[in-house]
Amino acid sequence: MTKCVVLADPRGFCAGVDRAILTVQTILKAAQKSGKLVREDGLPPVYVRRQIVHNKHVVEDLASQGAVFVQELSEIPDAAAQAGIPVVFSAHGVSPSVKDEAKRRGMHVVDATCPLVGKVHREVLRFVREGYEIIYIGHKGHDEAVGVVGESPEHVHLIEHADDVATLDFTPETKLVLLSQTTLSVDETAGTIAALKARFPWIEEPPSSDICYATSNRQAAVKLVAQQSDCVVIVGSANSSNSVRLMEVAQEGLGDRGTAYRVDDANELEPAWFDGVESVGVSSGASVPDELVSGVIAALQDRGFTGMKSVETIKENMHFVLPAELRRQPSRA
Numbered sequence: 001m002t003k004c005v006v007l008a009d010p011r012g013f014c015a016g017v018d019r020a021i022l023t024v025q026t027i028l029k030a031a032q033k034s035g036k037l038v039r040e041d042g043l044p045p046v047y048v049r050r051q052i053v054h055n056k057h058v059v060e061d062l063a064s065q066g067a068v069f070v071q072e073l074s075e076i077p078d079a080a081a082q083a084g085i086p087v088v089f090s091a092h093g094v095s096p097s098v099k100d101e102a103k104r105r106g107m108h109v110v111d112a113t114c115p116l117v118g119k120v121h122r123e124v125l126r127f128v129r130e131g132y133e134i135i136y137i138g139h140k141g142h143d144e145a146v147g148v149v150g151e152s153p154e155h156v157h158l159i160e161h162a163d164d165v166a167t168l169d170f171t172p173e174t175k176l177v178l179l180s181q182t183t184l185s186v187d188e189t190a191g192t193i194a195a196l197k198a199r200f201p202w203i204e205e206p207p208s209s210d211i212c213y214a215t216s217n218r219q220a221a222v223k224l225v226a227q228q229s230d231c232v233v234i235v236g237s238a239n240s241s242n243s244v245r246l247m248e249v250a251q252e253g254l255g256d257r258g259t260a261y262r263v264d265d266a267n268e269l270e271p272a273w274f275d276g277v278e279s280v281g282v283s284s285g286a287s288v289p290d291e292l293v294s295g296v297i298a299a300l301q302d303r304g305f306t307g308m309k310s311v312e313t314i315k316e317n318m319h320f321v322l323p324a325e326l327r328r329q330p331s332r333a
């Protein structure tokens with residue numbers, strides 16, 4: 001029997017990641033056209049706060065083209081604000097305190113927050129205005145969760161798992177609503193929601209799930225892939241929430257039959273993973289360029305996995321326009 005690769009579709013880039021990367025590329029391209037890619041004052045053409053998307057290859061590529069990545073706005077000199085150098089906020093969003101700091105320092109902000117993350121920020125503001133306490137399911141310390149909780153730290157209560165529900169204490173007089181990070185595991189979150197409803201039967205949910213279309217679609221596809229594979233390789237960085245969730249979903253689908261691995265690229269594949277394996281499932285997180293998946297497939301082909309099967313669950317056609325700050329620019333890519 002031919003050993004084969006079972007490829008998940010959809011996989012890889014989502015509309016929010018696509019837009020965030022294009023945002024930085026558009027600024028770089030405009031700087032190049034106007035001859036300001038290498039400036040006399042030594043300032044870069046663009047700063048990006050945090051990783052624009054959680055993928056080290058994407059970040060390294062944009063950095064090699066001139067973008068400078070910082071963790072905090074304090075690392076950006078005042079001269080950059082005075083010179084009008086753009087500062088891009090990443091796809092994961094920021095808390096209001098970051099926006100306030102940028103405004104106070106007169107920075108030229110281009111906000112590449114994914115519109116679906118922006119939707120959760122707006123939900124927080126609306127529900128707080130209406131007198132709700134918000135239970136937010138997310139990962140402590142993740143950029144997206146930090147930004148959302150920062151909208152109203154006193155009214156947003158972050159929990160990670162069903163076990164955390166026991167730590168919450170609200171009386172039935174408290175208006176309660178649950179929101180969540182966009183990149184959670186659909187199945188695990190359903191368990192946490194069930195635990196919340198059991199403890200607080202009056203808790204309300206937003207009109208539509210906060211887990212985004214890209215996260216749910218990639219998880220549904222990898223679930224089917226895992227059922228047809230002996231092991232699964234997920235391409236994605238360790239700090240990419242949706243990539244790590246994909247690996248967990250794949251592992252659940254495999255059960256005791258095999259193991260799901262996560263790699264940044266083909267260099268991290270271990271030969272021992274494929275001993276006795278006939279079919280390898282492959283997928284990638286929403287922040288992963290498809291050439292990294294092609295590299296993994298090529299490496300697997302070199303190891304004898306020459307057959308190829310695609311498991312397609314849905315066709316995606318989501319697209320987000322560039323941030324308003326860039327739409328007026330004629331140099332748009």
Ligand code: SF4
Nearest residue numbers: 014016017114182212
């Ligand atoms: S994974 Fe979802 S929320 Fe995150 S950037 Fe992509 S579309 Fe937006």
